[in-house]
Structure formats: structure tokens, C-alpha cells
Amino acid sequence: MVTPGESPHEDPGPEVDVDREMTVDELAARVGVTVRNLRAYSARGLLPPPRMVGRTGFYGREHVTRLVLVREMLAEGYSLAMIERTLASAPVNASTATLALHRALLAPWLPSEPEVITGAELATRAGVPEDPALVDRLVELGLVRRLGDGDLEVRDPALLAAGLQVVGLGVPPDALIDAQTRVNEHVRAIAQTYVQMFVATGWQAFVDAGAPADRLETVLDTVSRLQPVAAQAVLAAFRTEMAAAVEAAVETALSQLQGE
Known part of the structure; x- marks a missing residue:
């Protein structure tokens, strides 16, 4: 897994200008994907739109970063549909580290x-x-x-x-x-309550500290454990409230029958 501060792709080498804009063919060759797949990714919204000059699109560093992340997620077993949902709320110009963190935090909840x-x-x-x-x-x-x-x-x-x-x-x-x-x-409303609790008790301190890599695993572990714990708590509360509601409804129905 990529941690903040790390790059998920190899160094392009001194002969590659990563800030130079590229055509779709050059981008595909740069990242190692087919133009057909690249266009398919774009059609699903997995890439930000290119800068258009006439009918030619030009791609930059942010497109390379996003494509590498898509390839990583595919290699980890994510489907294109899952990748689409994971990246839908991610900032278009987010850094590699931010995208990796976004993926790790969101994936367990999809x-x-x-x-x-x-x-x-x-x-x-x-x-x-x-x-x-x-x-x-x-x-x-x-x-x-x-x-x-x-x-x-x-x-x-x-x-x-x-x-x-x-x-x-x-x-x-x-x-x-x-x-x-x-x-x-x-x-x-329940989800917002639990998220606000998590933000107040753990996430904000992590962000304020600059998202240090040595604390990332702890945060991710908390996120993965929060889901089943929260679900169990909500289900237990629901059972209690459901029992009370059913009891009240039955008592009302019986009272109506007796009144008849």
C-alpha cells in the first residue's frame, strides 16, 4: 500500500519531462496502457478531462498520477466500477498520497x-x-x-x-x-454521528500532525474496525426500538379489538 510521501510509480528517469504535456498516444506509452483502455478509463470518469487545443487533447502530470493509481487498484483486484465509485469524490488535482489515503479510507465502506x-x-x-x-x-x-x-x-x-x-x-x-x-x-444522521465522533477523536489529530506515515496504519485499522462495531451498535439499538414499537402497535390493536 502506498503511504503519504511515497510515489506509486517508478522514477521516469532523467530523460522524461513529467511536466511536459502529452497526447493520448504519448500518455498511454508513458504509463504502459493501451490507448483503448485509456479511452475506456476516461469514458468512466476515472481521468480528469484533458486540455483541448482544437480536437487534440493534452495530458499532464495529474493524468499520469491518476492512471498509475487506477492500474494499482486493478492489480489489487478492484473492478472498474469499484474504482469509479472510490474516485468519484476524490479531488481532481489530489496528490498521489492523498488519492492513496482516500482509497484506503473509503474502500471498506463501499x-x-x-x-x-x-x-x-x-x-x-x-x-x-x-x-x-x-x-x-x-x-x-x-x-x-x-x-x-x-x-x-x-x-x-x-x-x-x-x-x-x-x-x-x-x-x-x-x-x-x-x-x-x-x-x-x-x-x-446516524452515519454523520459516527463519522463526527471518529473525526473528533482520531482523524483530526492525524491531519493536524501532517498525516505521518507511522500513524497511518493505526488510522486505517480504526476505520476498518469502526464499520462492524458501528453496525453492531446500530443493529442492537434497532432491535430494542423495534421491540418497543411492535409492543406498542400490538397493544393498540388489541385495545381496538376489545373495544369492538
Whole structure:
């Protein structure tokens, strides 16, 4: 793993001017990728756009840095979709060290690999008629993304699978989406609470110290352990609150029956 202050690529040597702008062919040769792959990476937004002069794009140091990071992540087993999500919120002009730290901190929290299905397949799995309006609501919720030609990218297949199970219990999809929208708001607040706690108790001191390499592993270990601990705490609290809510609902229902 690359640590702050280290460079993930080899020294280009004294004959290579790393600050000289390059064409797409020169960039591909410089980093050791095919032009076809380079264009594919650009199409997915993995590279910042080049400086255009007429119809010719020119690339610089930041493109070399980003391409090397993409190659490293591919070598570590990341898919292009995972790399895309990891880098989506990274600053375009971030340094190599910053990108590596961003990757290490964000990766444990990303959902599973996206799934591509059609609207018809989604409707079949939900046991309901195909409904573009329903898909529109899922897009607004952020659960799916339209890819064109009727294809949908399910961003969190685990969440979709859970939702389909709820629909299988007889809950109408629209009612479930309404409920999930409210749940997402509460979950967002919970996530912010835990992140603020982490920032206040560990991260800020690390940043104030200049992100020293000898403390990076400790920070990364804390991040990786925070996820399961936070999930367990939230689940335990949810079970307690769910039991209380069910009890109250049952008592209300029984009171209504007795009143009849």
C-alpha cells in the first residue's frame, strides 16, 4: 500500500519531462496502457478531462498520477466500477498520497459490486407489472441508475434484495419506497454521528500532525474496525426500538379489538 510521501510509480528517469504535456498516444506509452483502455478509463470518469487545443487533447502530470493509481487498484483486484465509485469524490488535482489515503479510507465502506438488470427483470423479481414511474422513484432514491437501452445499474444489490423480500411479504413497492426514503434520512444522521465522533477523536489529530506515515496504519485499522462495531451498535439499538414499537402497535390493536 502506498503511504503519504511515497510515489506509486517508478522514477521516469532523467530523460522524461513529467511536466511536459502529452497526447493520448504519448500518455498511454508513458504509463504502459493501451490507448483503448485509456479511452475506456476516461469514458468512466476515472481521468480528469484533458486540455483541448482544437480536437487534440493534452495530458499532464495529474493524468499520469491518476492512471498509475487506477492500474494499482486493478492489480489489487478492484473492478472498474469499484474504482469509479472510490474516485468519484476524490479531488481532481489530489496528490498521489492523498488519492492513496482516500482509497484506503473509503474502500471498506463501499457497497458490493453494482448489478446491471433491465426494468423488466426488476419488475419480474418484484412480482409487479413493469412501471417506469416506479423506476423513476428508485432513481431519485439513489438505488438505481439508468444506463440506456432499458438497462439499470443497481448500486447496492444487497439493499435491493432486502427490499424485494419486503415486497414479497405483501408490502406495495410505493409504500416501501416511502418508508425507505425516511429510513435513509435517519441512517444518514446516524452515519454523520459516527463519522463526527471518529473525526473528533482520531482523524483530526492525524491531519493536524501532517498525516505521518507511522500513524497511518493505526488510522486505517480504526476505520476498518469502526464499520462492524458501528453496525453492531446500530443493529442492537434497532432491535430494542423495534421491540418497543411492535409492543406498542400490538397493544393498540388489541385495545381496538376489545373495544369492538
